[in-house]
Amino acid sequence: MARVLLVDDDELLRDLLALRLEVEGHEIITADDGAAALATLRGMRCDLVVLDIMMPVMDGLRFLRTLRAEIADPPPVVVLSAAGHGALERELLAAGARGVVRKPVDPSELARHVAAAVGTAG
Amino acid sequence: MARARRGNLDIQRNGFLATLVVAVTSATLLLSALGLFRLPNDLLFDAAVRIGLGERGVESTVLLVETTADPAGGDPAVWSRMLDELRRLGARRVVFTFDPALPGGGGEDVVIGHPGRPSERQPGAWTLAPSPNALAAAVIPAATYGIHRRQATAVATEEGGMVPTIEAWAAGLTPVSSGEVFLVRFGRSADDLPRVGIGRVLDGGLVATLVEGRTVLVGPGGTVAGRGLNTPITPDLAALTPLEFHAFATGSLLAGAAIRDVGWLGTAALPLVFSLAGAVVYRRASPRSALWLALGLPLPILLVAFVALLWADRMLPVAELLASQVALSLLVWRWREMEQDRALRRLLRETSAHVHERLMPPASEDEARLWSRTIELASRLLGLRRSILLVPEERSPGLRLLAAAGGRLEDIPEDCRRLDRPPYTTAVREGDPVPVDVRFLGPSSADEERYLAPVMGNGVPIAFWAYATDSGATTREPGLRAALSALADQLGAMLVETRADDARDETAATGTSLDRRVGEVVALLERRLDLLEGALSEISIDLAVFDMLGRVLHANERMTRWLDRLGWTPDQTPLDLLVRAGGISVEAARATLHRVVIEKGHATLAVRGGGEEGAHILRISAPQGAQLQSWGAAAAGPLGALVYERLDISNLMARAQLEGRLAQFLDRQLRNDQEAILLAADLLVRPDLPEERRGLVVARLGQAISRMRARLERAEVFLDDGGQHRVPAFYPIGPREPVEAAVRAVAAEAQARRVRLETRVPALPNPVLAGPEVLEKFLTAMLRLSVADAPEGGTVAVDLVEEKGWTAVTCAGRGVGLPAERLAELLRGGREPQSPALAALRRDLAEVETWGASFEASSAVGEGMSFRLRLHRME
Numbered sequence: 003m004a005r006v007l008l009v010d011d012d013e014l015l016r017d018l019l020a021l022r023l024e025v026e027g028h029e030i031i032t033a034d035d036g037a038a039a040l041a042t043l044r045g046m047r048c049d050l051v052v053l054d055i056m057m058p059v060m061d062g063l064r065f066l067r068t069l070r071a072e073i074a075d076p077p078p079v080v081v082l083s084a085a086g087h088g089a090l091e092r093e094l095l096a097a098g099a100r101g102v103v104r105k106p107v108d109p110s111e112l113a114r115h116v117a118a119a120v121g122t123a124g
Numbered sequence: 125m126a127r128a129r130r131g132n133l134d135i136q137r138n139g140f141l142a143t144l145v146v147a148v149t150s151a152t153l154l155l156s157a158l159g160l161f162r163l164p165n166d167l168l169f170d171a172a173v174r175i176g177l178g179e180r181g182v183e184s185t186v187l188l189v190e191t192t193a194d195p196a197g198g199d200p201a202v203w204s205r206m207l208d209e210l211r212r213l214g215a216r217r218v219v220f221t222f223d224p225a226l227p228g229g230g231g232e233d234v235v236i237g238h239p240g241r242p243s244e245r246q247p248g249a250w251t252l253a254p255s256p257n258a259l260a261a262a263v264i265p266a267a268t269y270g271i272h273r274r275q276a277t278a279v280a281t282e283e284g285g286m287v288p289t290i291e292a293w294a295a296g297l298t299p300v301s302s303g304e305v306f307l308v309r310f311g312r313s314a315d316d317l318p319r320v321g322i323g324r325v326l327d328g329g330l331v332a333t334l335v336e337g338r339t340v341l342v343g344p345g346g347t348v349a350g351r352g353l354n355t356p357i358t359p360d361l362a363a364l365t366p367l368e369f370h371a372f373a374t375g376s377l378l379a380g381a382a383i384r385d386v387g388w389l390g391t392a393a394l395p396l397v398f399s400l401a402g403a404v405v406y407r408r409a410s411p412r413s414a415l416w417l418a419l420g421l422p423l424p425i426l427l428v429a430f431v432a433l434l435w436a437d438r439m440l441p442v443a444e445l446l447a448s449q450v451a452l453s454l455l456v457w458r459w460r461e462m463e464q465d466r467a468l469r470r471l472l473r474e475t476s477a478h479v480h481e482r483l484m485p486p487a488s489e490d491e492a493r494l495w496s497r498t499i500e501l502a503s504r505l506l507g508l509r510r511s512i513l514l515v516p517e518e519r520s521p522g523l524r525l526l527a528a529a530g531g532r533l534e535d536i537p538e539d540c541r542r543l544d545r546p547p548y549t550t551a552v553r554e555g556d557p558v559p560v561d562v563r564f565l566g567p568s569s570a571d572e573e574r575y576l577a578p579v580m581g582n583g584v585p586i587a588f589w590a591y592a593t594d595s596g597a598t599t600r601e602p603g604l605r606a607a608l609s610a611l612a613d614q615l616g617a618m619l620v621e622t623r624a625d626d627a628r629d630e631t632a633a634t635g636t637s638l639d640r641r642v643g644e645v646v647a648l649l650e651r652r653l654d655l656l657e658g659a660l661s662e663i664s665i666d667l668a669v670f671d672m673l674g675r676v677l678h679a680n681e682r683m684t685r686w687l688d689r690l691g692w693t694p695d696q697t698p699l700d701l702l703v704r705a706g707g708i709s710v711e712a713a714r715a716t717l718h719r720v721v722i723e724k725g726h727a728t729l730a731v732r733g734g735g736e737e738g739a740h741i742l743r744i745s746a747p748q749g750a751q752l753q754s755w756g757a758a759a760a761g762p763l764g765a766l767v768y769e770r771l772d773i774s775n776l777m778a779r780a781q782l783e784g785r786l787a788q789f790l791d792r793q794l795r796n797d798q799e800a801i802l803l804a805a806d807l808l809v810r811p812d813l814p815e816e817r818r819g820l821v822v823a824r825l826g827q828a829i830s831r832m833r834a835r836l837e838r839a840e841v842f843l844d845d846g847g848q849h850r851v852p853a854f855y856p857i858g859p860r861e862p863v864e865a866a867v868r869a870v871a872a873e874a875q876a877r878r879v880r881l882e883t884r885v886p887a888l889p890n891p892v893l894a895g896p897e898v899l900e901k902f903l904t905a906m907l908r909l910s911v912a913d914a915p916e917g918g919t920v921a922v923d924l925v926e927e928k929g930w931t932a933v934t935c936a937g938r939g940v941g942l943p944a945e946r947l948a949e950l951l952r953g954g955r956e957p958q959s960p961a962l963a964a965l966r967r968d969l970a971e972v973e974t975w976g977a978s979f980e981a982s983s984a985v986g987e988g989m990s991f992r993l994r995l996h997r998m999e
Contacts, residue, residue, distance in 0.1 A: 012796050014831065018803040018824050025812055106799040109806045 004049035004120040005029045009039040009065070010082070011057040019052070019107070026113050028120075036060030036068070043073055050119050051079040052112070055094075066097035078119045082107055141407060144455050145399045152395045152448040156441060163269055164443035169383075170271070170356040172433050173310055182309055182375030187215070187338045188319035188367055190345030196222045206325050206342070207234065214336035219294045221262045221343035221370055235293040237262025237343075243282045250279045252287060260293040262343075264353065264366050271354045272364075275373040278303035290370060294339050295377035307383035307439055309376040310357045314368045321345070339374060343367035383437050391441045395448040398425065402449050406456040418453050422446050493695070495527035498618070498673040501697045502611055503529040504714050505672065505721050506604065509572055509592040510565055512536065513579070513615065516543055516587075523548075523588065535566035536590065551578045552585050557608065564590065571595045577612045581620040589615060603722040614672060666770035670698045672721065677765060686770060698766050705731050705742050705770075720746050720766065727890075729858065731770060741858075741891060743769045797832035804828060857899070859892045859931055859995065860885050863924055866903035870911050879914045879937075881907075885924040892931045892995035893975050898968050899995075905964040906935045906991040912961065913939035913989050931997040939988030947983040 006028045010016040013034070020030040031048060033039035037060040039051065051069075055062035062081060069076045078100035083090065091102050100119045103112050155161065189206070191198070203224040210218050211233070218230075221237040230236065240261040243249040252261055263279050264272065277292040280303065288298045311317070322342070324330055344367060353364045355372075376382040386394065402421060409417055429440040495513065503511040510531035514523040521543040525533040540563065542548070551558045557577035565574045572592045579587035589612055598605045666683035670676055674697040679687065692701050702713035706729040716727045731740035745767050804825035807813050813821065867883055874881050910920045920937035942950075950957040950966070957963050969979060976996045983989040 012800075014824060014827055015796055015800045015803070018800055018807065018821070018828075021807055021813075021817060021821060021824075022803060024817075025807065025810060025814075106795060106802060109803060 003027050003029060004116075005031065005047070006116065006120075007031045007033060007039055007042060007048040007051045007077070009033045009036065009051060009057070009062075010054040011035055012054070019112075022109050022112070023052070023116060026116065028116065036062060036065030039065060040068060040072065043069070043076070048077045050077055050116060052116065053079050053081050053099075055081060055083050055090075063093065063097060066094065066099060070098045080112075080115045080119050082112075138407075140459070141403045141456070144452065144459070145396070145403050148448050148452045148455065149392070149396045149399050151451070152444050153392055155447070156391055156444050161441065161443035161447070165439070165441060166268060166271070166273060168429070168442050169273060169307060169433075169439060172430060173356040176312075181379045182372060182381060183311055183316050183318065185339060185375045185378040186317065186371045187335060187340045188317055188345075188371055189322055189325055189340055189342040190319055190367065191322050191342060193344050195224070195342075195344060198224065200225045200227065202326065203342075204230075206322060207231075209325050209328065209330070210335060210340050213330060213332045213334075215340045216337050217294055217339045219290050219339060219341045219370075219374070221290060221341065221367060224342075235260055235290050237290045238287075240279060240287075246282050248280065249282045250287075251282055260290045261287045262290045262366075262370065264369065267354060271356065272308075272369060273356060274305050274307055275369075276303045276305045277377075290341075291373045291377050294341075294374045297377065304384075306373075306376065307385075308355075308369070308373045309379075309381045309383055309437075310355060310372050313357060314364050314372075317368055317371050319345075339378060341367055341371050341374065343370070381437060383433065383439050385439050386441065390438075391444065394441060395444050398445050399448050399452050402452050403456065406453060418450075421449050421453070425449065492527070496529075497695065497697060498615075499527040500529040501674040501699060502615075502672070503591070504697075504699055505717050506607055506611065507594065507597065507714070507718055509569075509594070510535070511589070511591040512565065514541075514588045514590065515619070526587065531566055531590075531592075535564075537563055540564055547576045548578075548588060551576045551588065555580075557612070560590065565592055573597070575608075577608065579612050579616045579619065581616040586616060586619055601722055607722055611672060618673060666768075668701075668768045670766040670768070672766065674698055683768070683770065698768065701768065702729075702742075702744070705729075716744065717766070720744050741771050743771060745769075794832060797828055800828035801825060801832070857891055857894055857896050859889050859894070859899075859924060859933065862894075862896060862900040862903055863922065863933060865900045866907050867922060869900075869904045870907045873908065874911045874920070877911065877914070878917050879911050880917075880919045881911075881922060882919055883922045885922075886926065889924060889926055889931060890997050892997055894977065894995055895971070895975070898971055901964060902968045902972055902993065903933060905961045905968070906933075906993065908961040909959070909965070910935040910937050910939070910989060910991065912959075913937070913941065915939060926997060929997055930994050932992055932994045934990065934992045936990035937988055941985045941988045942983045943985055944983050947981055947989065951981055 006023055008016060008020050008023065008030055009032070010019065011034050016032055016034070020032055023030050031042060031046070033042050035057045036053075039053070040060070042048070043051075053062045053065060057065075060068070062083075066079060066081075069079070076098070079098060080101045080103060081094050081099045082103050082105055083094065094102055101115045103115050189210075203220075203226055207218055207226070207230060215233075217233045217235060219235040219237065220230075223236055223238060224230075226234065226236070238252055238261050240250040240252045240263045243251045250261065250263060261279055263276065268274070275291055276289055277297055278286045278288045281287055286303060292298055318334060318338075320330060320334070343365075345365065352358075353366060353369050355364045355369065358364050373382075385391075405417065405421070425442065425445045429442040429445075432438045432440050499511050499513055502508070508529070510529070512528040512531050512533070512535065513526040514533075514536075515526045516522070517524050523541045523543060540547075547558055547560045547564070555578065557575040560574045560576045562574075564576070569592075571594065573595050574590070574592045577589045577591070578585040579589050581587075591608075593604070598608075666680065666686055668676060668679040668683045668687070676694055687701070690701075690704050692704055699710070699713050699717060702708065702716060703710055706713070708716075708729065716729070720727050727744045729742055731742050747765060747767055804821050807821045808818070808825070863883070863885055867881055871881065873879075907920065907922060914920050914937045918937055918939065920935060923932075923934045923936075925932045925934070949955050950962050951969065952966070957966060965979075965981075972979060972993070978994045980992045980994075981989065
């Protein structure tokens with residue numbers, strides 16, 4: 003079981019994603035934007051971050067860059083993005099994302115990514 | 125696990141390196157035992173002697189007393205007298221290199237040499253002539269390679285005993301149980317040795333300071349022709365006499381400066397230590413530094429050897445060390461090359477297997493046409509001269525043609541079509557486009573550059589893309605290199621998709637089954653979404669999104685209808701669309717798309733095709749990164765997408781843009797809602813969802829459906845509000861046409877007055893904000909005034925210049941001119957101009973300024989007039 007920080011500004015979607023990952027046996031912590039997620043990570047160790055891109059206050063890309071700069075030994079990050087290929091995906095990976103899951107999210111694909119990221123994080 | 129595998133590999137590599145070191149050291153020692161390194165080591169010793177090995181006080185320990193050529197027959201009384209004189213002057217010891225037949229042997233401080241010669245019966249032993257007084261052997265060892273460098277402290281006799289040499293006696297090293305050979309420390313020249321003739325000794329003319337404490341060697345001098353020894357300091361002349369040689373050898377021992385070899389242990393250990401150190405360096409060094417290492421490593425070996433010779437009196441096995449280093453470096457680099465080759469072959473095998481799994485051969489004519497069209501478009505977009513896409517053949521290392529533009533498979537020689545050879549291996553190793561030689565890709569041309577790029581799919585090379593660009597194009601256009609790389613990525617993604625599409629279909633067919641009721645709700649909402657899209661299409665902009673390979677990712681209803689009217693079909697490219705819509709040449713269309721793709725800019729042109737009422741513009745852009753998301757062009761690929769927007773500029777531009785943004789916003793929100801519904805549906809059909817959570821999921825599903833419904837309703841309300849906006853009198857228009865119309869309007873007047881009109885207008889200027897009719901009238905008036913002011917045979921220049929945010933149209937020429945104040949008053953003051961052209965300018969100026977434009981007029985008597993109209997440029 004891993005502790006997963008789920009970051010998404012859409013509360014409804016966030017709750018359902020959290021439920022889906024709970025069913026997989028993970029402990030879920032949630033945050034509604036990048037800044038809140040960073041605050042959480044400063045006070046708590048998480049094994050994985052599942053991150054949306056388009057968010058108010060601090061978007062996903064900025065979160066990724068800040069995470070690497072500010073948090074020592076940051077957890078792996080799996081990004082949920084509507085852009086499956088292309089420059090954004092490369093930018094996300096360059097900024098430190100462990101994987102990118104295309105939206106609309108296929109729940110089993112997300113579960114596989116999470117399992118893979120948690121498995122290699124340790 | 126990966127760490128453990130890497131660890132195992134490291135152990136294997138280190139073990140192999142250790143084996144190499146041991147093998148090299150053993151081979152070196154074997155060759156050393158065979159004497160192969162003797163000559164090079166001796167030559168190195170000679171070189172060290174010549175560059176200044178240093179005397180170390182050898183000359184101050186000895187004195188030479190030179191006798192006649194054959195002193196052995198001399199009078200013993202004379203030798204006794206000489207001996208007494210030398211003792212009186214404080215000689216430390218007197219060494220005769222011959223037997224002077226002194227009565228009683230001469231005393232404790234006298235060493236008597238006894239000539240020896242190599243035994244004929246027993247190799248390695250010496251024969252000494254019988255003599256009752258002989259105490260030592262004045263042996264000159266056999267020269268090695270003709271040069272005397274070494275002396276022994278003792279020699280074995282035929283009888284089996286050891287007899288010390290006179291050097292050993294003189295230095296007090298007796299008795300000796302075994303002989304030792306040492307290298308003589310020669311001075312720079314034999315002339316440095318202090319010497320006197322025997323006559324001077326007998327005459328009592330010798331001063332004590334020259335004798336006191338020294339070992340005096342007495343023997344034949346060097347005046348006799350034909351005798352002498354080759355030594356490192358006299359390699360070309362037989363100039364060192366045996367007496368001088370004995371003097372240097374004795375001095376070396378007396379001064380503690382005799383040079384010894386390091387012995388067998390040292391000869392074995394040093395190559396081993398240096399080889400180990402070399403192996404560590406080579407193991408860590410990159411292939412690029414191989415040459416520098418090969419050149420650089422001998423230097424420290426030579427330095428260490430020289431230092432050992434100079435200060436430690438040790439002769440290191442330098443030749444052995446150098447030879448083992450060279451052998452080791454060659455073996456290590458060869459080994460690393462073989463390792464890389466093995467890795468490359470493995471990669472190619474995996475690639476080949478992967479390709480055969482993933483890549484379907486072109487199954488149909490349609491697919492072949494698709495690839496051909498794709499490569500053709502890619503070439504045109506990026507300005508490539510030739511472009512060939514190659515994929516591996518099944519079950520062979522060969523390559524076959526998938527598509528080509530401007531070239532053919534035969535442009536690549538047959539012997540250059542093997543995956544396991546350069547340049548393919550180089551391209552795979554570099555992971556980037558690599559330059560290829562002139563044989564590759566058809567007839568050579570000096571003004572082009574040729575490259576081969578690996579096309580990667582899922583991290584492995586699955587195809588190769590060869591192309592030719594104008595010489596220096598990648599340097600001139602910084603964006604081109606990135607675009608080429610991105611296009612290669614996109615080709616790889618497209619190749620992989622050929623198979624992945626099938627896989628996805630299968631997954632979908634066997635995937636999760638949704639609850640029937642949820643399915644019905646989703647279907648209902650999707651129908652409403654379709655309705656919304658249809659409604660948006662009716663009032664919004666026409667929109668088509670292409671990927672860079674020309675595939676239509678999205679086209680709304682309005683755009684599709686217009687494309688049909690235009691006669692554009694999906695098997696044509698975005699380039700064809702531009703040609704048809706804008707009525708421009710293929711080259712102009714290519715240049716436009718090239719600019720959009722490479723410089724990430726926008727292009728806008730007036731729509732001429734399609735036979736519709738009203739004014740339209742076509743705006744082309746290449747959104748990147750996050751922007752793609754808002755365009756719903758997620759599948760665009762790494763190079764991004766080409767977005768074509770057709771805007772009806774007879775209506776309010778602002779509204780169209782607002783609606784466009786609304787559509788994007790709604791699209792994103794509705795996608796989230798749809799995703800939430802699907803997630804909830806997935807959870808509900810899972811047997812492992814805890815019962816207590818089921819209620820929560822149902823509630824969330826209800827919320828998601830309600831939210832989507834509400835969002836759709838809000839959107840529909842907005843759409844019902846359409847058409848209530850004011851139509852403006854100005855909008856984005858292409859500035860080229862009004863300028864050209866103005867020039868045409870005054871052409872006859874200019875011709876009548878023989879005034880030449882010089883017009884400079886870019887081929888595809890960006891639109892400006894203006895009313896087209898007023899702008900044309902205003903520009904005509906400007907030009908007419910300039911022509912009227914110009915002298916017969918003069919010139920009026922009309923320029924359209926694009927600046928940041930602005931487009932300026934200027935008319936200028938030399939002419940009669942007006943006072944500046946007068947012109948200003950005529951244009952804006954209380955005085956009405958009589959000239960119709962000036963009156964037209966004055967009349968329309970107020971309206972022109974409502975566009976946000978600015979107008980400047982300047983004039984000077986005798987110089988002429990110039991006008992400048994600055995218009996807002998749409999970017």
